[in-house]
Amino acid sequence: MSAPGAGRCDVAIVGGGMVGASLALALAGTRLKVTLIEAVVAGSDLQPSFDDRSTALGNGARQILQTLGVWDEIAPAAAPIREIHVSDAGHFGFARLNAAEHELAAFGYVVSNRHLGAVLWRALGRSPQIELRSPARVAAVRIAPEWAQLSVQAEHGDDGPLLARLVVAADGAHSLVKQAAGIESSSSDYRQVALVANVRTDHSARGVAFERFTATGPLALLPLADGAYTVVWTLAPDAAQALRDCDAGEFCRALQRSFGWRAGRMLQVGRRASYPLSLVRAQGVTGERVALIGNAAQALHPVAAQGFNLGLRDAAMLAELIATAADPGAQAVLAQFARQRDADRGGMIMFTDQLVKLFNTRRGAAIAARNLGLLLFDLSQPAKRALSRLSWGFGDSLPRLSRGLPLLR
Numbered sequence: 001m002s003a004p005g006a007g008r009c010d011v012a013i014v015g016g017g018m019v020g021a022s023l024a025l026a027l028a029g030t031r032l033k034v035t036l037i038e039a040v041v042a043g044s045d046l047q048p049s050f051d052d053r054s055t056a057l058g059n060g061a062r063q064i065l066q067t068l069g070v071w072d073e074i075a076p077a078a079a080p081i082r083e084i085h086v087s088d089a090g091h092f093g094f095a096r097l098n099a100a101e102h103e104l105a106a107f108g109y110v111v112s113n114r115h116l117g118a119v120l121w122r123a124l125g126r127s128p129q130i131e132l133r134s135p136a137r138v139a140a141v142r143i144a145p146e147w148a149q150l151s152v153q154a155e156h157g158d159d160g161p162l163l164a165r166l167v168v169a170a171d172g173a174h175s176l177v178k179q180a181a182g183i184e185s186s187s188s189d190y191r192q193v194a195l196v197a198n199v200r201t202d203h204s205a206r207g208v209a210f211e212r213f214t215a216t217g218p219l220a221l222l223p224l225a226d227g228a229y230t231v232v233w234t235l236a237p238d239a240a241q242a243l244r245d246c247d248a249g250e251f252c253r254a255l256q257r258s259f260g261w262r263a264g265r266m267l268q269v270g271r272r273a274s275y276p277l278s279l280v281r282a283q284g285v286t287g288e289r290v291a292l293i294g295n296a297a298q299a300l301h302p303v304a305a306q307g308f309n310l311g312l313r314d315a316a317m318l319a320e321l322i323a324t325a326a327d328p329g330a331q332a333v334l335a336q337f338a339r340q341r342d343a344d345r346g347g348m349i350m351f352t353d354q355l356v357k358l359f360n361t362r363r364g365a366a367i368a369a370r371n372l373g374l375l376l377f378d379l380s381q382p383a384k385r386a387l388s389r390l391s392w393g394f395g396d397s398l399p400r401l402s403r404g405l406p407l408l409r
């Protein structure tokens with residue numbers, strides 16, 4: 001099926017959002033010929049991955065980004081989370097986690113997606129061995145035993161076919177590559193929307209993240225480097241729309257009522273955006289000549305802020321396995337990738353999904369048990385220690401990059 005005049009590479013990464021760009025950067029020092037294809041230029045207002053949201057990076061993600069050599073550029077705009085306060089609105093349950101008690105400088109760091117995108121794409125621009133095609137969209141993928149053939153459409157027209165030994169789907173929850181590879185995927189709608197905005201209060205945010213479980217769903221306030229907070233407010237779709245469209249004063253008053261006064265008086269709100277929430281889960285993370293990473297493999301509810309952290313470990317493990325492989329798309333390599341990611345992926349999907357269900361319940365007995373659970377959690381150092389280790393993932397196959405080791409031995 002090899003088309004005459006087709007471009008060739010070892011690895012074609014489809015999607016240069018948070019996870020695809022990270023994988024490309026991880027592969028920059030290897031001997032692999034890598035092409036990264038991204039539909040929307042980083043820095044554009046329409047970029048769906050590097051948009052107005054902010055992301056909480058756990059210590060595991062920080063370690064990977066540090067090993068990739070970009071943490072020093074991210075850090076000046078990252079706010080450390082030194083304390084986490086968890087509460088249940090209208091009930092007695094309350095738990096507080098303090099990073100210093102776990103001998104950590106911070107549980108994680110909050111950074112704006114735009115800044116993360118700018119840093120990752122700048123670093124890619126310094127890596128001549130990675131071919132960047134953006135804006136360019138993969139319109140079709142045909143899989144054959146030896147090669148996958150991608151049709152790439154650039155702004156000025158057809159870019160011609162591209163042959164790759166391995167195609168990596170980093171093209172998000174509605175992945176075209178996943179469909180082209182015939183990998184089944186399930187989607188279950190939480191019937192909730194995350195409303196996201198930055199707010200300023202009369203207290204500057206100083207390293208405390210709040211997670212409050214309300215009658216409508218979880219409400220998180222995460223500290224930002226400029227002293228404001230980013231709010232992720234889970235709501236029923238109609239309530240989310242009303243709060244997205246109302247005036248700023250009304251929004252601040254509604255947020256104050258739901259959240260209370262722990263972060264001070266709500267003064268200002270920035271641009272609001274909403275994200276319908278569902279759990280999208282591919283049945284498997286590989287197909288012939290194809291590997292899925294990030295949201296293409298699994299898109300999670302943001303309640304535990306784990307989606308990118310998990311996707312980054314997908315990228316780190318895949319990079320490690322293909323870096324020295326004679327054929328990066330060989331069946332044995334892909335089978336090992338699937339095995340190595342199984343426990344972490346399954347564990348994190350279940351943990352997040354159960355957390356959403358636990359805190360969405362309206363049943364009296366379940367609410368009492370949940371509040372008792374929070375109190376017991378507050379008293380239990382081992383439980384807190386386990387939670388503080390969450391950002392390293394489930395299972396015991398930690399990628400080399402998460403351990404601070406370079407990809408190549």
Ligand SMILES: Cc1cc2nc3c(=O)[nH]c(=O)nc-3n(C[C@H](O)[C@H](O)[C@H](O)COP(=O)(O)OP(=O)(O)OC[C@H]3O[C@@H](n4cnc5c(N)ncnc54)[C@H](O)[C@@H]3O)c2cc1C
Nearest residue numbers: 015017018019039049056138172294295305306307308309
């Ligand atoms: C409200 C909210 C808050 C969140 N907060 C956190 C958090 O605090 N911590 C955390 O770890 N995670 C968080 N997440 C999850 C995190 O945002 C996702 O896990 C992450 O965006 C996944 O990145 P990705 O690169 O896999 O996919 P995406 O971000 O969906 O990027 C996919 C990319 O592929 C490109 N693309 C798509 N199709 C094509 C094509 N055919 N050709 C070329 N390019 C294509 C798109 O333009 C895009 O750039 C949050 C999610 C939400 C919704």
